[in-house]
Amino acid sequence: MILNKVKNSSLSMRIVVGSIIGLIIGFVLGENAESLKFLGDIFLRSVKMCVPLLIFCSIVEATASLPLKELKTVGLKTLGVFFVSTSLAAVLSIIAVKIIPINLTLTAPGSDAYKGTVAGGNIQETIVNFIPDNAVGALAEGVIVQIIVFAALFGISVNIMKDSFESVNALYELILGLRKVIMKIVSIVMVYAPIGISAMLAGVIGTSGVDALKSLVQVIVIVSILDIIFFVLYTLYVAIRYRLSIVTLLKNSLNIMVIAVTTTSSAITLPVSLEDVPKKMGVKERISDFVLPLGNALNTNGSPISNIVSAVACASVFDIQFTLQNLILLGVFSVVASFGNPGVPGGGIVSMAIVFQMIGIPVEGVAIFAGLDYFYSLTRAPLNVMGNVYSSIIVGIKTGEFDRNVFESSTN
Template sequence: MRKRKPLSMSIQIFVAMILGIIAGMLFGKSIAPIKLLGDIFIRLIQMSIVLLVMGQVIEAVGSLNIKRSGKIIGQSVVIFLISSLAAAVFGIVMAVLFTPGAGASFSGAAKSQYTAGKMPGISQIILDFFPNNVFDAMAKGSIVQTIVFSLVFGLALSLYVHQEKATHLLDTLREINSIVIRMVGLVMKIAPIGVFALLAATTGQMGLTVIKPMIKYLGVYGLATLVFLGLWLIVIGLVTRLPLGALIRRISRMSMMALATTSSAITLPVALKDTKTKLGVKDEIAQIVLSLGMSLNSNGSAMHMAITLVTISQIYNVQYSWGTLAYVAVLATLASLANAVVPGAALVSLTIVVPQMGLPIESIALFAGIDWFVGMLRTILNVDSDVFTSLIVGHWNDALDFPKEAALVEDGV
């Protein structure tokens, strides 16, 4: 008798969400003590966040061979940062316009240090990006300062590795990162229990109002992703003068793969092949840009974190000024650099940014059950933006030869 495959983590979490909502409706406020299990789950994720963020960013930057392909890397990183910041800003604008979190009016509103009227000046905000003591920043869980230190350390590591021809530290770091990711994976095995407990307690306290924001949130997030991809295509058309109809057809296979698998890593081989053969980007450009993009370019992740932070603030009636929203955009952009390939990446990402804005950590459970749908939107934007970046870099370096339709048919591509 053939063994049944275990349910995927996304399905388990989705089922846990449904059961948690049902349990909350059935037992009401009497189920509140079960929240302890959810709080333990969140803390287990949080305990490794600083190590996860530092390790991923340092490894990504430290692995770059800046001397060999400095120009290509430099151009790619600039586009990555601009496009990820633009994605975060666009997500914020969409959330402000359509207010997916409005109307929930949950009690126990967050006491954010960034509520309107309490935001520090722009010079202080910029200064606060830079730690004066990295250990103090780590102890306080200041993710922005931790990432800035990791970027500088990673750059120094890259120069050291390629000047001294010594890779032992980088190899050790890779092993540590693998262990940390495995540790997060172990914690994520109990995610269904944690999500069930948090949603049961929340639903028992709030009632079915917990569901309404999620439906609207997914609609707004989906629309934001679709429109942003359209804006990306317009930029590609203006820069490269490529026919957009043909471009859309030729990225369709990798886009469908991204949607189906919700994994940039699994989609990478298909994206690499189609970028070279269907789009005509030269081998070196495609390999460098798409490989870099796996770690350093996360338009989808930046938009996801930005739009989710604004949604949570609306759910808990936390009012943010435009200056605060600008900080949210920068935070989401920097945090997207640490977008590790771990099970339940959406949950892990939110655990990084939600506490930074003083929002209730338990609010993450509201988004856990729709992780699979969120993953689809994040992944297609992540993958397609990597490919679009390779087209621009290829065009700038005269390494783009967009094949004609007849050539594709003849070669069977």
């Protein structure tokens, strides 16, 4: 009877049940639970294989379907919302680390401790890396921000030409069809989500020793609290400023938040957001199809928070003292690095390495925090995802593309 109830329950409930089972398996099997990790990897790879094409098709559809005049308006408003929200997250973090002392009694790793590849260490190079030198290569490698840049230019070009050239219009229709097929593939893959997530969590709990995290608990706690505070403040702002029910806002977001928490990935949550935001939040699809994929790369509100706190904590390990001016510069670098931050589990490590190199902290220090990325993502991923949802609501209201009746009548 219990199994039948689980089978007939919503995807969110099945994922929650799978997560609980995964936690239990992890504690019972310990390190042996790592043998189940491949089941989680199958799920992650199955979804991630769809993300580059899904983002490309969504951005092309959004930019090609909007009248050019509207595209300028919507695009500027969207980028403005992204920049303001991400900057405010950085400001909150700077205030917190200035007030709360963070001192770690750890030994810095050797120069060969971190084997990851980091991006350029200056703002100019980071901005240059937004532009793909090979569009096909960007799609193949899943470089999200480069895909978005190419897709936006592609969509604008299609927008300009589709009414004059039948072949271009046919290409546009082909992309619309491809997007529907990709969304169907994602929906099929999500049936497997409870099993994949259960195995993934079992492996994490089984292999992450509690003793190894004791000296870093304060960092995890600070990051998590700041993520929650920013989420609460953002929710209150959207609800009060635009006269929306907080209960309805959170209720209609439940499915999105559960997927974000359990997968710790904004990219994997993107298909769910693309489906739920128009149906439950009342944002017209042409706005949500533009804002949500764009926000997946450019609007990671949680990234500056984890990067700033980690940088200050790591600085204490290397005995580096931050002045207020250093902290402000750290905030600027964190905002820049968050534009294009990969929305997948582990992507935050690369973003952190960029910030460390920009501000002058030895990149090898990232190795200290690499094991914490999953725990950061438990609150960072839902904050990133909901930041995009709220951005779509704000842009939808500002552009007259928000249906309040749909928002108020939606049920999970």
